[in-house]
Amino acid sequence: MTSTTLPPALDSAVVVESIAGLVCENYVFPDVARQLAALLRRRSADGSYRARSAEELAEAVTADLRSVNGDLHLALKYHDVPVPPERGAAVLAAMRRDFDTSLGGVPRVELLDGGVAVLEIAPKMFPLDWAAQPLAAALSLVAPARALILDLRRNTGGDPDTVAFVCGYLLDRRTHLNTMLSRQGEVAEQSWTPPFVPGARFGGSKPLYVLTSGNTFSAGEELAYDLQQLGRAEVVGEATRGGAHPREGWTVHPHLEVSVPVARGVNPVSGTNWEGTGVRPDVPCGAEEALERALALAVARMT
Template sequence: MTALDTDRIVTETAKLIADHYVFPDIAEQLSALLADRLAAGHYGAAGTAEELGALVTEDLQSVNGDRHLRLQYHAETVPAEPGGAVLAEITREADDSMNGVPLVRRLDGGVALLELAPIIFPMQLKDGATGETLRAALNLVACAEALIIDLRRTRGGSPDTVACICGYLLDESTHVNTTYWRDGDSYAQSWSPAYVPGPRFGGSKPLYVLTSGSSFSGAEELAYDLQQLGRAVVVGERSRGGAHPREGYTVHPHLEVTVPTGRSVNPVSGTDWEGVGVRPDIEVPAAEALERAHREALTALNATA
């Protein structure tokens, strides 16, 4: 990578952040920081796109620790259109993960286990195949007496899909989240759907959500939304703490600037999980979370019986 390439990439990254990052004051600080570091020759040590991405990302996350804010390296060529890198990557991952539903299982005592990983995919991905798979899995567990949703390996997801999942776990359309967008200075509410295809698990049976220190972004939203509504008991470890929806911009064939352009505002708490993660109701090591949630579910079912 030439010095000219580095100058252009870092300068363009700084401009994208200044124009779009959800917090304008932080955006100004970050843009100035990148300019200063570039002028000081800090990025000249990077001999590859991957090394440059790591150096810039370290600086981008040094001000407020936003883990969605990155100059992300991709081994595969990054599509030029905004968000194209993510779309290409998650399409490959959907193919390798049963469309994001790697496990549906019946446990002892009438308890169902549903794992969503590695991502809660957009419903329309792969011409709607991901949505069909997810709906089928949710229909399948609807008859269970209690449900455990495993998000311990889930590192993100679509807010629209999160709302759809909530539709199967609640009895009526419910306000689950609000997003503030810097571009347009506007708010958009997210509601669970009033109608879902097929049977729903509903809003009264015992529900548990498993989290780990790796659970991130859209996975955290699902856990947080259900927890704040009082609908689910979260079991496991505190999650990573990334609440900002982001947009991706290609600045090099293998580098994508990921810029958070909005922030979540939960209708119950008035805040989100950014930087602090989702705190479990029952805190145990992630490896023990399933066993603990299963015990809790059986206890709850025995109590109602």
């Protein structure tokens, strides 16, 4: 990939100052936000970001953004294809390309031995207005299975509304999943499963296993964590990456988008979330072994 050099009219100092302002105004933890803004401005003033390509600047700024508290949702993302200037447009454009090449985010539905179904949701929990139809079709298809394995090993995030939609097929009644707190500590939003889902439900009583890997992230982690905390599913595989804060994105250059967490989630069962720790599996094993382990557990439970 060829690096794109920042044009003289929009140099690194201007870009970094814009990022510092956005972080200071929007990051969910105000004290950390001020530390990060000061760090970026100090590093810019001492020339640390000077004469870098857009791709190199993204790497350097991301490392500095994560140096204070390790928040993996804090990032300066490089896009090799120029992105629109509207807020949130960069990540949506990239997600749309993935959506169109992944059967709407449901690349695998399969019936294994013993009436155990496997449903993979990857690479994202795509926005619900895109993903509702393919997810409803896939979840309805596996509803008669005796047990279900939900494969999230390649899922790297997405839309919390889609998480709630999927949970609606795996539970028997409307359920509180998460509460979002603003940077002021106020309740900004609550996440509940929908009162109605199109198609058939797998339901809340048959065996359910969720596969995770060290790459499972963000909304993929939320789905695993919500089902685990509710006692609905066993998580099989590896600890996940540990990114729990919902983020928003701002385009600060045609090839650069800054990602800033703007809230934090609180699970009603645990009273916390998976930020920094990841979702810890109930059955730890390597990601490549997780499907075989979950299948063995499902068959043993049904015999």
